[in-house]
């Protein structure tokens with residue numbers, strides 16, 4: 341089972357690593373927001389991150405000194421060629437991997453000093469993951485796939501509300517095999533956000549989808565970010581997707597080679613590629 345799914349079906353821990361930021365009232369959504377200000381609270385503060393993978397005699401330097409702050413409510417698109425270190429960086433922010441050197445803080449907590457048990461709790465309570473492949477359980481309906489997570493979360497939305505947020509209110513009783521790829525990915529998004537995570541980390545969420553369904557998936561991510569205020573990072577190698585971001589960070593050979601704010605954010609329907 342991929343790591344994101346394994347995490348989401350573990351029983352809940354008894355201690356919170358850190359308090360959630362800006363959690364909404366049960367059942368309630370925040371009013372639609374405007375872009376977060378450039379001085380909103382810092383959710384992630386990464387400094388000097390390096391990552392070296394050792395494969396026998398061979399060393400691969402995946403990150404070569406990354407400094408990055410992500411602010412509350414931001415939607416950041418992370419662009420870069422294959423092999424530039426995007427997934428490595430996202431996995432470190434999400435507590436799925438640890439850097440070789442450097443530090444990452446999530447709010448007031450040092451992730452790089454965390455034990456494995458603390459990282460597990462951090463992922464379970466604070467992070468929603470979406471991967472290229474949806475990793476749904478084939479024998480469970482859309483509603484049941486989402487309920488796997490809400491059953492073990494502290495203040496989840498109802499599975500029906502989470503599915504409605506991604507536009508799947510009419511697909512709750514469908515099994516994965518009865519849904520399109522785009523619908524399955526939206527179930528995966530509903531599953532990731534139903535626990536009201538502080539951050540939503542998406543690694544090539546449209547990588548396996550065609551143009552139109554890809555846009556519906558991006559729309560779901562955009563809506564979650566706007567309505568729940570979830571700090572969101574989306575990895576893609578599709579430059580056109582950068583238009584939906586508040587901020588675009590580009591990676592080249594394990595380093596951040598560009599980092600700029602979009603003057604205005606284009607809704608995913610308005611993107612074309």
Ligand code: ADP
Nearest residue numbers: 393400402420421422423424425426427428429
């Ligand atoms: P991207 O997501 O931008 O395609 P990755 O972060 O996946 O890039 O990979 C960066 C580099 O690190 C690549 O050269 C890749 O082959 C290598 N790499 C990634 N994960 C591992 C791993 N688990 N073991 C060995 N090498 C890895």
Ligand code: MG
Nearest residue numbers: 426427428543
């Ligand atoms: Mg990758």
